[in-house]
Amino acid sequence: MEPVVMSPPAAALLDVAAGALLLTAVLVVWRRDLPTILRIFTAHGLALGALVGVLAWAQRSVELGLVTIGVLAVRGGLLPWLLRRALAGAGPARREVRPVVNVTASLLAVAALVLLAFSVSVPLVELGESPATRAVPVAVAVVLIGLLVLVTRRHTISQLVGFLLVDNGITAAGFLTTSGIGLVVEVGVALDVLLAVLVLQVLAGRIRDTFGDVDLGELRELRDR
Amino acid sequence: MSALGVAGGVLQAVVIVGGAPLLLGLMRQVRARLEGRAGPGVGQPWRDLRKLVRKQSISPRGTTEVFRVAPVLLVAMTLVVAVVAPLVTTASAVPPVADLFVVVALLAHATVVIALAGLDSGTAFGGMGASREVTVLALVEPTALVAIFALSVPTGSTSLPTIVGTALDDPQRLISPASLLAAVALAAVIVAETGRLPVDNPSTHLELTMIHEAMVLEYAGPDLALVELGSAMRLSVYLGLFTSLFVPWGIATTATPLALALGVVALVVKVGVVGAGLAALEVFLAKLRLFRVPELLAGSFLLALLAVTTAYVLG
């Protein structure tokens, strides 16, 4: 693959989009009330779309331009909409009341995770250095932040957001490294993610019906002792 | 020591001392109007200061020199920063002092001095306010240092005039993620350091919530006037620094009268706009409970850290 030559303004815009991606991921950890988290998550999806859009513009690629529209529609439109609908059906609990790790500690954990992401990504950046690959550590950091949200939050919607943050981070990494991994696979991945979210949404509804709550801390039916 | 630097130093001192109470007045007026009150007018803080200066100087029994020296030190330290920092011009009157670390240290010292005075008064409120203020300071200081470090990475220097000059030459750098993240982190620092909402409520005298006001409760007369003036100056200097770092346009680069005049106008307008914006935002904010403050500050520390790392990674 030939190295992507990028004009300085495109590189600067790419940096801004990557920064927005990271910032919104951090804000998801920071905030507790779920409607706000969902708004931030929408912004996160739009930042991802902007990132792909800048890449499309930099490479003058029509195909990537179309992908941008798809990414914006799914990550910035459809998935947040699904989550909002799930939240509307999730009953009165609108806040992440008591995360497993308190917010201050998880923010410091995020700081550590970002440093970790940036240090493990060194070989990724060094292989084929370009403005795009230099933003890969940000994508890896978003993946790690998503994992943190996934394991430290108890509300079903928060966990879904964490899962989707992981996924957005991976998508960003895919576009930043090689501008995607083949159309068939990409469509398959998008479909899988969408279905996974739908399945989880249905399950969240069932959790509410059977446990009377969407707090996953209540899930202790299955244990070994 | 360049002509530009000296001219700037004199002008800045005059503008800050003269304008700081007006900025405070402007912010109160904006807030009053947004809340549907008529407001006392922009000049009210100056009128308050005049009234206080005419009063007799008294100090509580049992206090030491610390209590009496603190207001003077507060104003003096802030004045030094006002003179050397690049607010009106890019050059500095005393370049070695116009270093980010020195400036932040001076401003933090001013806080410590007031906290000591609060302790010295020996009252319950003074001690409580001092303890709270020092807690916030301890959380704010690392954030400020790390955010500043992020700004100094691209230029390779912590000298304020250099940073501002580079930003003027290469404005594209100002929208880099590192710069944006540092801006947000520094904004949180400024809000916490100057005792604004949501960290502290500047207009409260409710014992459970106040931080800054609790420390200076024992002051009266000319001493209180100095404390009030010093606090107003701190706010102006912080906002001025913030605008110089992130919106440097209009700042004077040559010593011509026109450029200097433009620099003064630009500073006044920028700080006025940012101050008014801050006041407008405060209308919609409630004060954070004290134990939630560390959360806010941990967040801003994280942003500052992100700023440094992205400055290194994204370049």
Next chain:
Amino acid sequence: MTTPTLAALAIAPIAVPALTAAGCAVAGRRTAAAAGIGCAAAVLAVAAGLGAHVVAGGPVEVAGLRVDALSAFMLVVIGAVAMVAAIAAPAHVAAEVDAGRLAPSTARRQGVLVHAFLAAMAIAVLAADLGVLWVAVEATTIVTAFLVGQGRTRGAVEAAWKYVVICSTGIALALLGLVLLNHAAAHAPPGTGGHGLDWAGLVTAAPGLDPGVTRIAVVLLVLGFGAKAGLAPLHAWLPDAHSQAPAPVSALMSGVLLAVSFSAILRVKVIADAALGPGFVRALLLGAALVSLAVAASLLLAQRDYKRMLAYSSIEHMGLLALGAGIGGAAATAAVLLHVLGHGLVKSVAFVGAGRIAQLTGTSRIDRVRGLVATQPGLAAATGLAVLALLGLPPFSLFASEFAIVRAGLAGDGPAAGWAVVVALGLVVVIGAAMLRHTGRMLLGPAPDGPGAAAAPRRLPRSTAVAMAAGLLAAAVLGVTAGPLAELITHAARTLTGAP
């Protein structure tokens, strides 16, 4: 064979289950049951045909699919386990419906989802492109989510949630690994091999891949596919899902799904060995193996639920597979493949037996089941034999494969593999003792007296008996001789060790 015939043969293992799934949506229960058995038989037959062709003529690439010895062998495993599950499923479903625990519409949906699940697994083993493989493995998660959560009880819903979240996240890590592998492949020296994520192309290009990036990618891939294969540290979903899913589904998940995911790890290992040398993946796999065995051993000792006991036994056997794959070499790899098939057969028999026990006793607690030999001699004998086979006793094939893995480990190069084998053996003995004690309590002893004790019929439903006997018999025969499969296993092991 001509290309169109081959293409038809390669697509058949995907198309037949997919069509059966569609058929199950409209057909009656009796027809669907027959179709299930027919579907499994078709997959087995096609697998045999493809296997013979591949052994004779090497790998075939048609229509985006790639049939090599490993995929043909995995198809055999899918077909064989699907056969056991398909024979046993109708009786299980009928009993559930009669007991009122399963609505007829849900039973119909179970048929549809099970066959969609089979089709997804067939895609996973046949895909030429690692990306398609990933999509198929993630699809199995989505399809099985509702099978796990079918019971709609608190436990079932909880298990389904954990299952989807942990597996989807784990597999997302694998996707990140694929992205990075793609990154490395895009920057490989030109002319060294294929493009994108094509497995064969990556294997040729592997020596030219950037080691730094490939190392991160391989860690993520092993961790991700390891989550789906039930390897520690992302194994937490497995006991919950396997204990809550309907017994025939548990049989399929434990017998094949884990193995399909593990075969993805085996394919990644080929690339990693060529790019990084054999030491890196070996360390990863041996570590995962020992941790998995330790987890299984510690949680089996005081286990109170016999379905969970079987699930932890699956973790144990996945650990043994990782151990064998970590040791590497043709002998150990062949043993790993034989172990996959043996474990699939025996574990599905064990789950079918456990499902029947649960239907008869209404509980899955070990201490509530007593004296099965007296009340249910056939069921007790088959379940007991299956557990003995899981412990690795002769004549079942698990004995042969475990023995071969141990021998390869002790004879292999470097002391690390030898020490790992010694530690693993110790853990396997602990696991064996724990399972023997729990199973013994359930099966032996006098029949409990009390209300309802004599109500249940003493005989197994004929189809259940046939399924369990067939599975045990096949495992026993495999233990003596692998017959025509031996050739296929040798070829598959050769594909995986990079030997020509």
